[in-house]
Amino acid sequence: MKVFKGRKMLSLKDIIHTLESSAPPAFQESYDNSGLQVGDPEMEIRGVLISLDVSEEVLDEALQLGYNLVLSHHPVIFSGLKSITGKSQVERIVSKALRNDLAIYSGHTNFDAVEHGVNATMAGKLGLKELKILDPLKGHLKKLVVFVPGEHLEGVRSAIFEAGAGHIGAYDSCSFSGEGKGSFRGLEGSDPYVGRPGALHQEPETRMETVVPAYLASKVVRAMIKAHPYEEVAYDLYALENSYEKAGSGMFGVLDQPMEEEMFLNLLKDRFGLRLIRHSALLGKPVRKVALCGGSGSFLLQKAIASGADVFVTGDMKYHQFFEADGSIVVMDIGHYESEQFTRELFYNLITKKFPKFAVRLSEIITNPIKYY
Numbered sequence: 001m002k003v004f005k006g007r008k009m010l011s012l013k014d015i016i017h018t019l020e021s022s023a024p025p026a027f028q029e030s031y032d033n034s035g036l037q038v039g040d041p042e043m044e045i046r047g048v049l050i051s052l053d054v055s056e057e058v059l060d061e062a063l064q065l066g067y068n069l070v071l072s073h074h075p076v077i078f079s080g081l082k083s084i085t086g087k088s089q090v091e092r093i094v095s096k097a098l099r100n101d102l103a104i105y106s107g108h109t110n111f112d113a114v115e116h117g118v119n120a121t122m123a124g125k126l127g128l129k130e131l132k133i134l135d136p137l138k139g140h141l142k143k144l145v146v147f148v149p150g151e152h153l154e155g156v157r158s159a160i161f162e163a164g165a166g167h168i169g170a171y172d173s174c175s176f177s178g179e180g181k182g183s184f185r186g187l188e189g190s191d192p193y194v195g196r197p198g199a200l201h202q203e204p205e206t207r208m209e210t211v212v213p214a215y216l217a218s219k220v221v222r223a224m225i226k227a228h229p230y231e232e233v234a235y236d237l238y239a240l241e242n243s244y245e246k247a248g249s250g251m252f253g254v255l256d257q258p259m260e261e262e263m264f265l266n267l268l269k270d271r272f273g274l275r276l277i278r279h280s281a282l283l284g285k286p287v288r289k290v291a292l293c294g295g296s297g298s299f300l301l302q303k304a305i306a307s308g309a310d311v312f313v314t315g316d317m318k319y320h321q322f323f324e325a326d327g328s329i330v331v332m333d334i335g336h337y338e339s340e341q342f343t344r345e346l347f348y349n350l351i352t353k354k355f356p357k358f359a360v361r362l363s364e365i366i367t368n369p370i371k372y373y
């Protein structure tokens, strides 16, 4: 961190690195546009103002504070811009940010997806334990197989693990290896680790295999090649059908003590500061297992029912979707904004933990566009 005239400065890319190490952009949904919306990664940041949404008022608040980064959950640029003339709210926000050298960064569905993200923050407010992802990501795991001469196995294996491979559930350093024989003949210009160029060679090798999250695959392969003694490393990297249990949509967990449905509704009201909750018919049984999804979670209702949860807490449920609860679960719609409000604390804690003295504040503006009368 640099200090200019008594003020602490960070480069925007340091802050982005902190955010994206916690929630890799690769986890965002295909329709999403998380990431840097406006700004130059090299610019120096004087302070960060955190908001769920970006509005012109939020930009004004940042300017008044002398801050030049607005960090939001919902992206301001979502479906692309064809002009910046000020005819829409999004265009006015972008134009105002550019005119005032304000950067805007948004961490959206990648923060929904990670196991320590939006949903874990919600679950934490309710004191839920034994948290699990409700609908884990698919297509985010790869299998890495590499062939290593025996004496180098440990070195190559630890390099692979250190780079992030080998995690399965609550275990790390997971791998399998078996002995075999590799063959190769170095061609002209080669410099084989054993044998001579032009001569067919057979070498005892170990086939080692492990799993790696897709977003870490190139990092792991680089580390593996660096630790491997061969000039040309023989390895295979292939896609797996397995779910990636550490990221996905929604979450479920259990309360310490089962409670009556009315008591749980009151707990929700209290912890989330709610005026009202829209819910499906109460079932007259205690609530122990709770499924939840910050924001618009209606697409997860069937998964919530299948998880055996007693209630499903989310926002943006439509009239007909309440029928789908069908006596199996109690749907509790607490509002989109209300369900995600603590995402601001999540961002705040992430940045202040890494840069304890840096200027970071939560916006005082309630950006919820929905009002209650």
Ligand SMILES: [Zn+2]
Binding pocket: 074, 294, 295, 296, 336, 340
């Ligand atoms: Zn949202």
